[in-house]
Amino acid sequence: MKKRLLTLLLVATATTLAAQNFKGLVDIRKIDSTITVELMYAKADNFVGEKMYNFSKAYLHPKAAAAVKRANSLLREINPNLHLHIYDAARPMSVQQKMWNKVKGTAQQNYVSNPANGGGLHNYGLAVDVSIANSKGDTLPMGTLVDALTHKSHIDREQELVRTGKISAEAAKNRQLLRRVMQQAGFRPLRSEWWHFNFTTRADARKNYRVIP
Numbered sequence: 130m131k132k133r134l135l136t137l138l139l140v141a142t143a144t145t146l147a148a149q150n151f152k153g154l155v156d157i158r159k160i161d162s163t164i165t166v167e168l169m170y171a172k173a174d175n176f177v178g179e180k181m182y183n184f185s186k187a188y189l190h191p192k193a194a195a196a197v198k199r200a201n202s203l204l205r206e207i208n209p210n211l212h213l214h215i216y217d218a219a220r221p222m223s224v225q226q227k228m229w230n231k232v233k234g235t236a237q238q239n240y241v242s243n244p245a246n247g248g249g250l251h252n253y254g255l256a257v258d259v260s261i262a263n264s265k266g267d268t269l270p271m272g273t274l275v276d277a278l279t280h281k282s283h284i285d286r287e288q289e290l291v292r293t294g295k296i297s298a299e300a301a302k303n304r305q306l307l308r309r310v311m312q313q314a315g316f317r318p319l320r321s322e323w324w325h326f327n328f329t330t331r332a333d334a335r336k337n338y339r340v341i342p
């Protein structure tokens with residue numbers, strides 16, 4: 130009985146924390162229910178190898194959320210059978226610290242922003258990890274899985290990756306479609322991760338936006 134009460138209390142605390150942390154941010158599915166969400170750090174099957182948080186919604190700063198909605202509309206104008214599929218959005222700094230502690234001193238540390246240096250744009254709700262899915266809910270081939278820490282995830286030499294058979298021509302085309310709609314909506318791509326898009330620069334975020342605690 131006592132244990133059950135404690136569990137209930139812990140669950141309640143975790144829920145409240147998440148709600149407080151995401152105050153002022155937008156749940157993307159509330160403004161566009163055609164977008165699907167499958168947060169990769171809400172389960173253990175990610176590059177850290179551990180579940181990083183308990184929430185399942187993709188929260189973003191209102192400006193970034195509006196831009197994602199716009200990107201999804203652009204995509205659906207091109208092909209109504211497609212929609213954006215989100216893998217990560219706002220990430221509280223406490224989660225960033227947890228991730229950093231896991232990868233610090235390993236080969237993966239270059240892929241995680243150090244909280245001591247102010248973190249990254251996910252920590253402001255100004256970055257999104259995203260792919261494209263079809264009406265069956267299947268994600269389109271992109272050459273690698275999301276969060277694959279390999280040069281095959283890089284976007285600067287895609288033609289070479291196609292030519293050398295590392296990714297398919299279809300995957301390259303799908304990545305280009307994703308970049309086209311995201312960039313048209315105001316996002317910037319990242320050279321080393323086809324799935325990651327920033328809404329602004331780190332300098333601008335630090336000056337004008339609030340870190341999610």
Ligand SMILES: [Zn+2]
Pocket residue numbers: 217251256257258324325326
């Ligand atoms: Zn990202």
